[in-house]
Amino acid sequence: xxxxxxxxxxxxxxxxxxxxxxxxxxxxxxxxxxxxxxxxxxxxxxxxxxxxxxxxxxxxxxxxxxxxxxxxxxxxxxxxxxxxxxxxxxxxxxxxxxxxxxxxxxxxxxxxxxxxxxxxxxxxxxxxxxxxxxxxxxxxxxxxxxxxxxxxxxxxxxxxxxxxxxxxxxxxxxxxxxxxxxxxxxxxxxxxxxxxxxxxxxxxxxxxxxxxxxxxxxxxxxxxxxxxxxxxxxxxxxxxxxxxxxxxxxxxxxxxxxxxxxxxxxxxxxxxxxxxxxxxxxxxxxxxxxxxxxxxxxxxxxxxxxxxxxxxxxxxxxxxxxxxxxxxxxxxxxxxxxxxxxxxxxxxxxxxxxxxxxxxxxxxxxxxxxxxxxxxxxxxxxxxxxxxxxxxxxxxxxxxxxxxxxxxxxxxxxxxxxxxxxxx
Numbered sequence: 001x002x003x004x005x006x007x008x009x010x011x012x013x014x015x016x017x018x019x020x021x022x023x024x025x026x027x028x029x030x031x032x033x034x035x036x037x038x039x040x041x042x043x044x045x046x047x048x049x050x051x052x053x054x055x056x057x058x059x060x061x062x063x064x065x066x067x068x069x070x071x072x073x074x075x076x077x078x079x080x081x082x083x084x085x086x087x088x089x090x091x092x093x094x095x096x097x098x099x100x101x102x103x104x105x106x107x108x109x110x111x112x113x114x115x116x117x118x119x120x121x122x123x124x125x126x127x128x129x130x131x132x133x134x135x136x137x138x139x140x141x142x143x144x145x146x147x148x149x150x151x152x153x154x155x156x157x158x159x160x161x162x163x164x165x166x167x168x169x170x171x172x173x174x175x176x177x178x179x180x181x182x183x184x185x186x187x188x189x190x191x192x193x194x195x196x197x198x199x200x201x202x203x204x205x206x207x208x209x210x211x212x213x214x215x216x217x218x219x220x221x222x223x224x225x226x227x228x229x230x231x232x233x234x235x236x237x238x239x240x241x242x243x244x245x246x247x248x249x250x251x252x253x254x255x256x257x258x259x260x261x262x263x264x265x266x267x268x269x270x271x272x273x274x275x276x277x278x279x280x281x282x283x284x285x286x287x288x289x290x291x292x293x294x295x296x297x298x299x300x301x302x303x304x305x306x307x308x309x310x311x312x313x314x315x316x317x318x319x320x321x322x323x324x325x326x327x328x329x330x331x332x333x334x335x336x337x338x339x340x341x342x343x344x345x346x347x348x349x350x351x352x353x354x355x356x357x358x359x360x361x362x363x364x365x366x367x368x369x370x371x372x373x374x375x376x377x378x379x380x381x382x383x384x385x386x387x388x389x390x391x392x393x394x395x396x397x398x399x400x401x402x403x404x405x406x407x408x409x410x411x412x413x414x415x416x417x418x419x420x421x422x423x424x
Contacts, residue, residue, distance in 0.1 A: 005029040007046070007065060008421070010405075012389045017405075017419050021065045023056065024048050032056070036083045036090065041108040043068070043090050045080050052077030055092065057108050068106055069113030071096050080104075084132040086139050089158055091117070093129040100126030103141065105158055118155060118162045120145055129153075131183045135190050136208055140165065142180045149177030152192070154208055165206060166213040168194045180204075184231040187246040189267045191216075193228050200225030203251070205267045216265055217272040219255050226253040228263070232290035234297060245315060250275075250297050252287045259284035262301070262319060276319040278311070279303045287311070291337040291344065296362065298322075298344050300334050307331025310346065312362050322360055323367035326351040334358070336394075340387040341412060347385075357385075357394065357408065357415065370408065371415045373398050393418065 003019060004027045010017040023030035023046050031053075032046040041057040048054070048067070052075050055068040071078035071094045078094040085091070088107050095101045099119045106114035120127035120143040127143040128150075139155040145164070152165040168178035178194040179201075185191075190208070195201040199218045202225065206213040219226035231251040240246075247266045254260045258277045261284065265272035278285035278301050285301040292298075295315040302308040303321075308331035310322040325332035325348050332348040339345075344362070349355040353372045360367040373396055385394040392408040398417070407418040 002027065005031050007032045007044070009062070010388075010393075010419075012391060014419050017421075020058070020063070023065060034081065034083055036085065038085055038088045038090060038108065040088070043083065043106075043108070047077070050075060053079045055080045055094065055106070055114060067113075068108065071104065071114065073097075082130045082132045082141070084134055084139070086134050086158060091132045091134075091139055091141075091158075093132070095126070098124065100124050101128050102126065103129045103132070103143075103155075103162075115159075117159055118143075118153075120153065120162060131180070131192075133183045133185060133190065135185050138208060140183065140190060140206075140208065142183075144177070150179050151177065152180045152194075152206065152213070165208065166210045168196050168204070168213070171197060182229065182231045182251075184233055184249055186233045186235055186249060186267075187241045189247065191231050191233075191249050191265070191267070193231070195225065198223060201227050203228045203231075203253070203265060203272065216267060217269045219253050219263070219272070221256070224256060226255055228253040230288055230290055232292065232297070234292050234295070245295055250290050250299070250313065254284070258282065260286045262287045262299070262313065264313070264317075275313055275317055278319070289335060289337050291339060293339050293344055293362065294342075298337055298339075298360075298362075300337070302331065304329070308333045310334045310344075310348070310360065310367070322362060323364040325349075325358070325367070336385050338385045338387065338392070340392050341410065343412070345385055345392055345408070357396075359412065370413070373406070373415065 003022050007020045009020045030046040032044045034045045036043050043057045046056045051070050057068050080092045080094045082093040091105050094104050103118035104114045105117045129141045129143045132141040143153050144150045148167045153162050154165050155162045169176040180192045180194045183192045190206045192204050194204045203216040205216050228251045231249050234245050234248045250264045252260050253263045259282050261277050262275045264275050287299045287301040289300045297313045301311045306324045307329045312322050313319045334346045334348040337346045344360045348358045354374050357370045390410045395403050396406045397403040401420050404420050405418045408415050
């Protein structure tokens, strides 16, 4: 191919779809990824000849690109990661020869490009900041420190000193770590998982203070871990931030008796409970791909009756299979769930037409395949489905042109090839 994998732009029309820049000249791949916008610039990670993978941004007019900073000078890569926005400022982690992997910031306009804002593990050693999260006006993240291990840290204002929120795993072991993970913000609290040794990896909550950082519930009693995963906030009642549903998160966990099943929590012990044992007994339905929709939560789960299908947890805690798309134990394996125009769109295989685009209104009769795009069976795409302006865009291989960009128009019915970018 002429340019390799580079940055493209589209305004939703074929004529308005074009290559923005050949960042790595020739057929080599700049491979831009980790996109995030502060409303003025689009930031991303990309490789170029002589710089390795560094932080780039679009120009103010959106028609070009600029290297923000060669943080690790020369061909070595700083490999920026853990992107998050603190209002208009991008917070991220990157590797440099002087301080290792530490926390950096840029708003895209700074003359220095990007500045180091925290060297948690001082010197050339790395603290590996991760899970950077904007919460109540502060930046919270996880990082390694030689004395307290991997714990939760807080930066009240950009550029100020960082402090550990709470040393959860504080016994006398060398470099103990609670290894916080799954940081998820609701309107009131920060949920996460951590291991304090005696209770295993369980669900925790914090308001940003040491006193307000507590374990929510020992779901799998004792040293064993319930290992909560895919914590997803509902945060759906926009008109009333104090509404109870804005405090709720859904997740999957194993209580030791029912396998990995669907749970929800409002941040209290009594408000943390298993919603439904979908695969009854100690087998696991392994719910995943949680997707908020109005006051409900779509997700994918597996049972021993109809295989892997689409499910919904309604606000009244009623949990039902939405539709048996592929009859029998095989299951339709729904994935790439996205809400658009008050409906859910996803990929699924009904066992007859192969993997295609489906839509659901949360009920069986309203769950239908939109179009049989792939007449010849081909490898499925795992790429996400993205809403933009007047359509829903997704990658699809129709068996004729390879994997290209397709569009579902805002009538919710018309599917067409948007652009054949790599014409043979």
